[in-house]
Amino acid sequence: MDRFRMIFQYFQSNSESVMNGICGLLALASVKMYTCFDFSCPCLPRYNMAYGLGIIFVPPVALFLCGLILNRQSLLMLEEWRRPQGRRKKDLAVIRYLCSSIMQRAMVAPVVWIIVTLLDGKCLICALSDSVDPKKFVGFANSSPVQVQQLLAKVPCKDDELMRNNTSRKAVSRYLRCWSQALGWSILLILIVAVFLARWLRPCFNQAALLQARHWSNYIDIEQKIFEETCCEHSRLFAHKCILHFFESMQEEIKLRSFSLPREGEEAEREEDLLQGITDQDRVNKLLKTWYYEKPALDISLATQR
């Protein structure tokens, strides 16, 4: 039992830290991906906007989905939501708690990507360069509209032959970068303030319900892990007995000396106990089906009274 207690404590303390760790790793991976990514604005009138906005918004969606996939709790939440009621009622507060915790963790990497993108500025310069008002900039005020569009679209490409020494290009670039960085810092500030307020004001609203929801969501997590552990243990014993019986049946047929189980007495009894009378395939299947369709009631007082 000591071993089980140690395992419980390990799982309890580490479930949250494992998920926080994964969240942090995804955020770092997001920054690394951005720095490795070779941003290459097409510098063509309509393509710029599509490319720039695509780079700002598509990778965050992929990162968000990755965050959901890598989080163990999302499976737990879905299983709890979709299971048949059986003898255990469903608590919507627990499901809501799990959902919000999953969403919060999954949002970190996409937000990091968006902020890094905005602070760097290349994406917004690419996306909005041909939407800038040409009258504000000296070099572009005197050309025809079509030419202006073409020229503005080439602003993000420093090495283009038309733009190489164009000072107006640098002006547009600086202007857009300034907006981009202002937007980036504002978003960061708003988010930090929102998170700060949420954390400080949460205890003022319904703390008791929150404690309950958190307890039962931890419970579901641990219960799932222990069920898997117990199944492993059971299948190991099952296999052990099966193999021994196999060798036994071989011997009985060739009628050699009588076979005695290598271990009798206490240890064999303990193993029988652990198998709990579930000794064939149909019973195992029934056990697994019942576990899913009719989870036991959260009431162990009857078991302890026995």
Place this chain on the structure above:
Amino acid sequence: MDKFRMIFQFLQSNQESFMNGICGIMALASAQMYSAFDFNCPCLPRYNLAYGLGILLVPPLILFLLGFVLNNNVSMLAEEWRRPQGQRGKDPAVLRYMFCSMAQRAMIAPVVWVSVTLLDGKCITCAFCTAVPVETLGNASHPDLSQEEMKLVLARIPCKEIYDGQELIANEVAIRYLRCISQALGWCFVLLMTTLAFLVRSLRPCFTQAAFLKSRYWSHYIDIERKLFDETCTEHARSFAKVCIQQFFEGMSTDLAATRCHLPSKAPADAGEAAEKLLGITDRGTMNTALKSWHRCKPPLHLHPPALPTGNGWAGEGQPPVQPPVPRREMAAYYSRV
């Protein structure tokens, strides 16, 4: 056996994390391979497409197959698929589960290769440079050039040093255009793959959870049973060898009747223990028959004490064993001669 129990639990709980680790290492190896690979576009009209698409598609196939090769469970799946039915029926759901979990892990490295290739852009630039829309991006009004000659010029776009079509279409413009298309394709591919993975993972609890629990249990069971059988055989082989050698030395000492040849002095209690571990199988013929029988006719999944199998296989209750016990009659005949 306590030591074995701990090792099995470790392996079982870490089997998944071990396979995930291999999966991650292959994905990193795939990205590293791409950056180490010296991409060399041929810059000739038809060769470009073949080279570019080849680099995009052939290494992922190799990585996918490698993913299967490196997975320990492939032989387990093959064994379970091809074994004779014997007293234990076969469950296709378990086979499907094993195959799906292996295929999902093997898919990761190829997906990483394709994503990195598309996001880098060199492959698509090489493959599709002859398809650049010259009318919109450059000056299509070059009357001197025929279709073939234009293709020849465009094919040299990836090779900046030998490109001679600057009046037709600027090299940087074409490369930027192709790279933009390639990166857009790359990000769409990444998004598609992540969405697929998310759907696969989240639809399972909604629809097939009970069947999933069953398949997962039995596939783990098959794995553990195989390992335990190997362990039991190893222990048996050890005891067999011990007893065999003891008998040899005993035989030697009685033959020579010499005091010089001392037995490796094992007490009778030890000999008894080793003999017990032999589980009654004491010669090669019997061991061979046991191993053959293990493959041909796996025992039913039913642990009640009566040794005679009652024939409860995978397929359901009340089904008689498919194979009549012909091999056993052969064994009895063999032994009656001894």
